[in-house]
Amino acid sequence: MITRHITKRPSKDDKGKKGTPDSLNPSHSGFRKKSIQLKTARGRKKSSQRWLQRQLNDPYVQEAQTRGYRSRAAFKLLEINDRFDLIHPNTIIVDLGAAPGGWSQIAAQIMKDKKGKGHVFALDMLEMDALEGVTFVQGDFLEKENKEKLRALLPGPVDLVISDMAALTTGHSGTDHVRTTILGETAFAFAKEELKSGGHFVAKVFAGGTHKELLDLLKLHFETVKHFKPPASRKESPETYVICLGYRKKN
Ligand SMILES: C[S@@+](CC[C@H](N)C(=O)[O-])C[C@H]1O[C@@H](n2cnc3c(N)ncnc32)[C@H](O)[C@@H]1O
Numbered sequence: 001m002i003t004r005h006i007t008k009r010p011s012k013d014d015k016g017k018k019g020t021p022d023s024l025n026p027s028h029s030g031f032r033k034k035s036i037q038l039k040t041a042r043g044r045k046k047s048s049q050r051w052l053q054r055q056l057n058d059p060y061v062q063e064a065q066t067r068g069y070r071s072r073a074a075f076k077l078l079e080i081n082d083r084f085d086l087i088h089p090n091t092i093i094v095d096l097g098a099a100p101g102g103w104s105q106i107a108a109q110i111m112k113d114k115k116g117k118g119h120v121f122a123l124d125m126l127e128m129d130a131l132e133g134v135t136f137v138q139g140d141f142l143e144k145e146n147k148e149k150l151r152a153l154l155p156g157p158v159d160l161v162i163s164d165m166a167a168l169t170t171g172h173s174g175t176d177h178v179r180t181t182i183l184g185e186t187a188f189a190f191a192k193e194e195l196k197s198g199g200h201f202v203a204k205v206f207a208g209g210t211h212k213e214l215l216d217l218l219k220l221h222f223e224t225v226k227h228f229k230p231p232a233s234r235k236e237s238p239e240t241y242v243i244c245l246g247y248r249k250k251n
Helices: 046-057 059-067 074-084 102-113 144-153 173-194 209-221
Strands: 092-096 119-124 134-138 158-163 195-206 222-228 239-247
Touching: 059 074, 074 102, 074 222, 074 239, 092 102, 092 173, 102 119, 102 134, 119 144, 134 144, 144 173, 158 173, 173 195, 173 209, 173 239, 195 209, 209 222, 209 239
Parallel strands: 092 119, 092 158, 119 134, 158 195
Antiparallel strands: 195 239, 222 239
């Protein structure tokens, strides 16, 4: 795990700008493109060799290390925020499936850089190292008691619920779709309770398959529902994000 902290600071040009400050912008500095050959292939399975080779040569992985981000996934939230301008100085955010903490780290840093008082309430079944501006709950989100623990921490209705939760892949795409859709639906059920009117919801879904019903449901509750696959999301991955803007809260 990468534990260094974000090194980029907002530049003078960032002042007063909406969205992601330029200094955190994924394309701001241009990624290094180093080609690294795996030297220790012996004894490794072909699939793990391929994974390692891809990690070593993935510019997002390299750049995440340079910037001290906890995960390459951090870039996905940067790109989502760049496009949809979701994180403001005082945004109250729930981050589901937060470990190792890339999204929480980015969200808290954006708010800190904007001198805001926003806060992130994060949850994951795995452990996560502490982050400034982030309160963390460890537990399975599908279990009621963990949802209640998270709910009890919230200061009131929240502005933004983001879910990057993904079920461990089984290799059977139908099963993976269903399990990730269930996580998306559960995240939405929580968002429905906790979002303030006009709030936003972002969730990872697997394109195709079972998520149409979820989409139809989301369209009933938000002014705008869009799909967005951030450039940092690997082309070969079925993942995409559903971006739901303007929650229409019913009393
Ligand atoms: C793709 S990772 C999230 C990466 C994170 N957004 C980041 O930027 O570092 C997906 C996470 O979802 C979590 N997850 C999957 N199912 C979960 C569940 N039922 N309850 C809580 N967390 C879950 C996994 O433990 C994993 O850490």
